[in-house]
Amino acid sequence: MSLKFDKPIAGLLLSMGLLASTGCVGITNGVNLGPLAIPIPVSPYFQDQEELEFHNHERYARVPIIGPVTRGTEVVALDPPSDDEVMQALERARPVRGGIPLLSEKQRNNVQIVKEKIADYIDPPRFIPLIGMAQLHHAHYKCTVYFSERTINGWPVPYTLEDEECVEVVYIDHNHFHMCGNPDIGDSAPY
Numbered sequence: 001m002s003l004k005f006d007k008p009i010a011g012l013l014l015s016m017g018l019l020a021s022t023g024c025v026g027i028t029n030g031v032n033l034g035p036l037a038i039p040i041p042v043s044p045y046f047q048d049q050e051e052l053e054f055h056n057h058e059r060y061a062r063v064p065i066i067g068p069v070t071r072g073t074e075v076v077a078l079d080p081p082s083d084d085e086v087m088q089a090l091e092r093a094r095p096v097r098g099g100i101p102l103l104s105e106k107q108r109n110n111v112q113i114v115k116e117k118i119a120d121y122i123d124p125p126r127f128i129p130l131i132g133m134a135q136l137h138h139a140h141y142k143c144t145v146y147f148s149e150r151t152i153n154g155w156p157v158p159y160t161l162e163d164e165e166c167v168e169v170v171y172i173d174h175n176h177f178h179m180c181g182n183p184d185i186g187d188s189a190p191y
Contacts, residue, residue: 060085065131065177075122077139080115081172086143087111089170105152108166112146125180133180143170 069075081089091097099105119140128134145168151161 056088060088063175063177065134065179066137067179068181069122069135069178075120075137075178077117077120077137078174078176080117081141081143081174083113085172086113086115086145086170089143089172090145090168093170094168102154104154107150107152108147109150110146110148114144114146116142116144118142122178128177131177131179134177135180137176137178139174141172141174143172144168145170 064078066078096106096108117139119138121138123136123138125133125135128136147166147168149163149166151163153159153161
């Protein structure tokens, strides 16, 4: 009767010993993270989403602070939106990413972007926390994107649709701060 219970216990002890001696999971010489040391696979989709969010935050989600505006100079906004920024905004408004290859795909081809400034103005000086006295400079752009869209469906009946004259309009706002002079002395020069 004792042999029936000795075999499972012996097997359990043997498996625990083998598991502990592998080096990846068991007891090691040095830092041991325990069960957290086992790598967990991450889908490339989620990694791509994280990289895209960081890309947008790093390039487009920050507001720069520029030197003061002097009297008699023409105030011009910073650079117009880049083609990458326009396509990122279009992707957020009307996504094409994803799809299942050979089953359902969308493509944008022959992309042409026309950018036009529709407004450029500066707010009066005011106190901004962590910055001080500053003026907010607004620049609004209307970006028209011309492209041909191809929709490929591979199942149940394969077919391809092509729309040669697609037009999308995206509005992009560029804002940045201009520092003001010392308001106590009166040398601030609001535009």
